[in-house]
Amino acid sequence: MTENIEISIREKNIIFIGFMGAGKTTVGQLVAKKLSRDFIDIDQEIERIHQMPVSAIFQELGEASFRKMERELIVSLCSETRSKIISLGGGAYMQEEVRKACLANCIVFYIDVSWESWKERIPLIIDSRPILQNKSLAQIEELFNSRKSAYALNHYSISSSDIDAETAADQVVESLKLAWNLNDTKHNLL
Numbered sequence: 022m023t024e025n026i027e028i029s030i031r032e033k034n035i036i037f038i039g040f041m042g043a044g045k046t047t048v049g050q051l052v053a054k055k056l057s058r059d060f061i062d063i064d065q066e067i068e069r070i071h072q073m074p075v076s077a078i079f080q081e082l083g084e085a086s087f088r089k090m091e092r093e094l095i096v097s098l099c100s101e102t103r104s105k106i107i108s109l110g111g112g113a114y115m116q117e118e119v120r121k122a123c124l125a126n127c128i129v130f131y132i133d134v135s136w137e138s139w140k141e142r143i144p145l146i147i148d149s150r151p152i153l154q155n156k157s158l159a160q161i162e163e164l165f166n167s168r169k170s171a172y173a174l175n176h177y178s179i180s181s182s183d184i185d186a187e188t189a190a191d192q193v194v195e196s197l198k199l200a201w202n203l204n205d206t207k208h209n210l211l
């Protein structure tokens with residue numbers, strides 16, 4: 022029987038979710054630096070563990086195999102690590118098991134970006150995203166919109182459409198410090 026240990030809010034992993042190219046990794050790396058925490062990009066970690074690029078995993082093993090690797094890694098990190106900053110791939114959070122593990126054990130930040138802002142990023146990301154290959158703009162927009170309901174299940178939301186990554190990271194850190202201070206005050210009153 023596994024003992025359910027309450028994790029201090031200050032020790033919880035910080036998870037970044039959102040559509041591919043929204044800025045999760047960039048903002049996550051900045052937040053990690055500001056909080057002196059280790060940063061983990063799930064896609065990069067899968068590439069390191071399996072010694073092959075995500076695009077090759079998709080081509081050679083298929084999306085289902087990649088999603089299984091992704092799910093197992095994220096669930097493990099959510100339950101076994103502390104004080105990490107973790108950026109999920111855009112599709113990872115569509116898996117119910119991943120959402121439940123993140124929401125139960127971590128602090129989840131949604132990096133929200135408008136379709137209009139995101140469209141401008143397509144040339145920068147299209148080649149490195151297997152899920153976008155051979156899709157029309159209308160199909161990509163449908164995928165973008167279909168994921169919003171899952172992304173809406175979060176603890177905090179930051180819009181990256183009109184601000185730079187540094188400002189978004191500062192907003193995340195301020196939100197965390199406020200939550201930590203409120204939590205400390207609550208415990209001091211008990």
